[in-house]
Amino acid sequence: MPLLLFDLDNTLLPRDAAFRAWAQDFLAEHGLPAGDLGWFTTIDGSGHVPRSTVLGAAKRRYGLDRSMDFLLAHYRRGINSHIHCPSSHIQALKAARSAGWSLGIVSNGGTRPQLEKIRRVGLGSLVDGWVISEEASYLKPDPRIFEIAAQRCGVPPTGDWATHTWMVGDHAPADIAGAELTGLRSVWLHHGRPWAELGYRPTLSAAGIPEAVGLILSARSAPVPRRTTTAASTSTKPTHRPSTTLARSAAQTQAQAQAQERLAPAALRSAMTRFAPAPAPPGPATATTAATATSA
Structure with missing residues (x-):
């Protein structure tokens, strides 16, 4: 799945x-x-x-x-x-679930405040699992935290699991770099900002969750990033991984850019018709990416 x-x-x-x-x-x-x-x-x-x-x-x-x-x-x-979860985000999650996707949350932050947010807004019933950096002892962009998330969502992080997994986030150094290092495809929520990182890029970008989910559900042929880490262990006990490079060939970068240009217009239309989101309260720009000390 x-x-x-x-x-x-x-x-x-x-x-x-x-x-x-x-x-x-x-x-x-x-x-x-x-x-x-x-x-x-x-x-x-x-x-x-x-x-x-x-x-x-x-x-x-x-x-x-x-x-x-x-x-x-x-x-x-x-x-x-x-804190609240916009209705358009809930609709998008339900649409992904209906399309056969397993859903998970990967958060950098303190266990208690992040879990309180998840439970307060009712996200627990909409996802298959979550992992928080404090309790996992790993921070994004470490690939291990993504592997733990997969395990908890019922997807063993073995074989080609990464080729069937996407990461959506707004903070490039944690979410998009982490996806790159783990071999996942990614959608960056730009919130009106230009992309600033030189060493890596997201597979796609979107303005918000409904558009991001629409792009993913439409992106059957989107390119898969080159895996830069070794195969994950099936053990649920966290293990240390050496750091890996964020290098990507120019050809891959160009292919991803072309894929995004080709997919985005159709996905936008699909997202609009598929989710028909209710107006959401205005949301801001970037996410927390620190461990306990910097959790929101």
Whole structure:
């Protein structure tokens, strides 16, 4: 069965919108200037900056007489209270499931807050499994975390499993580089940004989850990246893997670009008719990719 893996923050869930909502609440509760929202979103770095750095800087900036534990607990409760999964994303997941795909989540972050998000929005019933970097002891882009995800989704990471697996995410160094290293095809959620990495590229790119799923369901003949890692062990116990290169030949890169140009228009039309998504609340740009310290 083909396998479709998703990043969590700013891919399946609009994490940055939830952060902005928490920051607005924080400013209001402490009688602080509403115009400082921009300061919070800048230092937040879409979740890539450690929470201790963000909250410690806020404590010093505003002279808050609160412990770091108190501020972190306030933050966790607040951001997760604002998190949601857009209906268009749910429809896309159901469409992939109906088409015969196994579904999984691969997230960098702390186990407790990421699991709370998954359970709060009801994603647990829509996917076959998930893996979170803290509990797995592996971070994207390490290929091992993708192999663990496959195993938990009922797809043994042996043989040609990678040729039947796609990864969807918004953070290139974690999601797309990880797919490249593992030999998976990928869809990068660009959120209006240009591609900036020189050493690797996604198989396809999309504006959001509905389009990404539509492209994947239509991309039967999309090129498969060259596998750069050794065959995965069937053991569920994590094992160390040496780092591998991200090199790809110019011919492969050109073929992927041509494939995307050829598939995208038809897939866009397919996605529009297949999913007919309800209007979703505006979602932001990038996802969290750190372990416990930088989880959203």
